[in-house]
Amino acid sequence: MEKFKITKVKNNIFKIEEMLYKEHANLYLFISDNFYLLVDSGTGFWNLKEKIYKTFGNNTILLINTHGHYDHIGGNKQFSFSAIHENDLKSLTNPTKENTVSFKFSKSDMLTNNNESIKSLKSAPNMILHGGEKIAVGKFIFKILHTPGHSPGSISLYDEKNKTLVSGDMLYNGKLYYNLPKSDKFQYIESLKSTKKMKVQTLLAGHNEIILGEENIQKLMNKAIFELEEH
Numbered sequence: 001m002e003k004f005k006i007t008k009v010k011n012n013i014f015k016i017e018e019m020l021y022k023e024h025a026n027l028y029l030f031i032s033d034n035f036y037l038l039v040d041s042g043t044g045f046w047n048l049k050e051k052i053y054k055t056f057g058n059n060t061i062l063l064i065n066t067h068g069h070y071d072h073i074g075g076n077k078q079f080s081f082s083a084i085h086e087n088d089l090k091s092l093t094n095p096t097k098e099n100t101v102s103f104k105f106s107k108s109d110m111l112t113n114n115n116e117s118i119k120s121l122k123s124a125p126n127m128i129l130h131g132g133e134k135i136a137v138g139k140f141i142f143k144i145l146h147t148p149g150h151s152p153g154s155i156s157l158y159d160e161k162n163k164t165l166v167s168g169d170m171l172y173n174g175k176l177y178y179n180l181p182k183s184d185k186f187q188y189i190e191s192l193k194s195t196k197k198m199k200v201q202t203l204l205a206g207h208n209e210i211i212l213g214e215e216n217i218q219k220l221m222n223k224a225i226f227e228l229e230e231h
């Protein structure tokens, strides 16, 4: 079985999926000469770093976590440089059952040992994000936007010139989670509304398919806001 599925999105952008379970997160890799930017690290069930090196060659990898949930931070330990928003920092430094894989797979044989998976999440990022930071990788200049709601420290990465948004779990085509232990529905709606004002042609979503075209993305944002406001 293929463990990772790597799809080319555009020049120097790749989507990486762990073929572990159906609702796996999308991880994104941006390639530049000097370093790779990796957005999210998956569950950590398999060796992602090795896969990236084998596929793209060795280089420095900077990992940015969109937020602190198990499917986005599980592989953090494999990487030397990582960054997360201050409000989700505790998910890494003091992981609890709620943000481990075992929360998801409590009934499966795969990862039932809570203590093990909690321990395996524990890591210390090198950089704390507050929102407003900028990171240049190849032709992209991403601004870090604090877009809380799904979790307190959820961030998105936005490149204004290329109209590209990496949205993490704030926005994707599928059921959105606004009622997890640390979610805040009202913040979530605010985050979606402020994101809706931006021009986005490429939505690199945290789950499911990548969405292209401003109109499709606006439609999805409207749908998400409606869904949250109705509940």
Ligand SMILES: [Zn+2]
Pocket: 025, 069, 071, 072, 169, 206, 207
């Ligand atoms: Zn997720």
Ligand SMILES: [Zn+2]
Pocket: 067, 069, 150, 169
């Ligand atoms: Zn999440």
